[in-house]
Amino acid sequence: MSEVLLEARQVTKRFGGLAAVHEVSLQLKRNHLHAVIGPNGAGKSTLTNLLSGDLPPTSGSIHLAGRDITGRKAEAISRWGLGRSYQKTNIFLPFTVWENVRLAAQSRTPHAGRWLTPAASLADINERAERAMTLAGLAHRASLPASAISHGEQRQLEIAMTLATDPQVLLLDEPLAGMGQAEAERMIALLQTIKKDHAMMLVEHDMDAVFTLADQLTVMVNGQVIASGSPAEIRADAGVQAAYLGEEA
Numbered sequence: 001m002s003e004v005l006l007e008a009r010q011v012t013k014r015f016g017g018l019a020a021v022h023e024v025s026l027q028l029k030r031n032h033l034h035a036v037i038g039p040n041g042a043g044k045s046t047l048t049n050l051l052s053g054d055l056p057p058t059s060g061s062i063h064l065a066g067r068d069i070t071g072r073k074a075e076a077i078s079r080w081g082l083g084r085s086y087q088k089t090n091i092f093l094p095f096t097v098w099e100n101v102r103l104a105a106q107s108r109t110p111h112a113g114r115w116l117t118p119a120a121s122l123a124d125i126n127e128r129a130e131r132a133m134t135l136a137g138l139a140h141r142a143s144l145p146a147s148a149i150s151h152g153e154q155r156q157l158e159i160a161m162t163l164a165t166d167p168q169v170l171l172l173d174e175p176l177a178g179m180g181q182a183e184a185e186r187m188i189a190l191l192q193t194i195k196k197d198h199a200m201m202l203v204e205h206d207m208d209a210v211f212t213l214a215d216q217l218t219v220m221v222n223g224q225v226i227a228s229g230s231p232a233e234i235r236a237d238a239g240v241q242a243a244y245l246g247e248e249a
Helices: 044-052 074-079 097-106 123-135 151-163 181-197 207-213 231-236 238-245
Strands: 004-015 018-029 032-037 059-064 082-084 169-173 199-203 216-221 224-229
Touching: 004 044, 004 199, 018 032, 018 044, 018 059, 018 199, 018 216, 018 224, 032 044, 032 181, 032 207, 044 074, 044 082, 044 169, 044 199, 074 082, 082 151, 097 123, 097 151, 123 151, 123 181, 151 169, 151 181, 181 199, 181 207, 207 231, 216 231, 216 238, 224 231, 224 238, 231 238
Parallel strands: 032 199, 032 216, 082 169, 169 199
Antiparallel strands: 004 018, 004 059, 216 224
16 A cells, blocks of 8 residues: 555535535555546645645644644645645746756755855755756756746746655646647656656646556545546547546546
């Protein structure tokens, strides 16, 4: 059995009378990718925000590596080993690719008070940033401003920045959105590589990518889970076919 690194237990989020997420439970395991799929408005991004601490749950509990993180601040949860990407790319466009990744790496070191120390001289930070940038396939873009690289490479950069914070768990919200075929293939290859060392949750509308990458799928509709299982089980589920994948899925 793979180690469970993040677990949600009966998590609910209400906005007034609306239950955007209703009693959702899932486990994210090391070396596994768990995809969460569903139509627009199903509650996928709200669930991601609950797991990352960007929103507090109304009820239920969330545990990260055995620690109860329910309702804790996103900054603390990130330092305890959870990294995430967003639907909208979240990078520093005027900075170089290298500077973006190094800044992310710096957030995990106790050097905040050393104002007069040049960042370039901090070997541990630079090594972590170099590893993350290389893993993301961006070493050849290191000196370019983030604004000068392609949309797909910007998404790779965001993942590199997340990896530089040394997370155990990765939550990825539509990392393939807006990509052409070649960029999507590079992203899929990257996610297959980093899955080996992390517990991952993927929210994605590209079903070809989902079924290529996922070890486990959870299907949400109207804030609730209607099915959860292996890719083969989800493909064969009549309820999922009718609600989301289509009768010919």
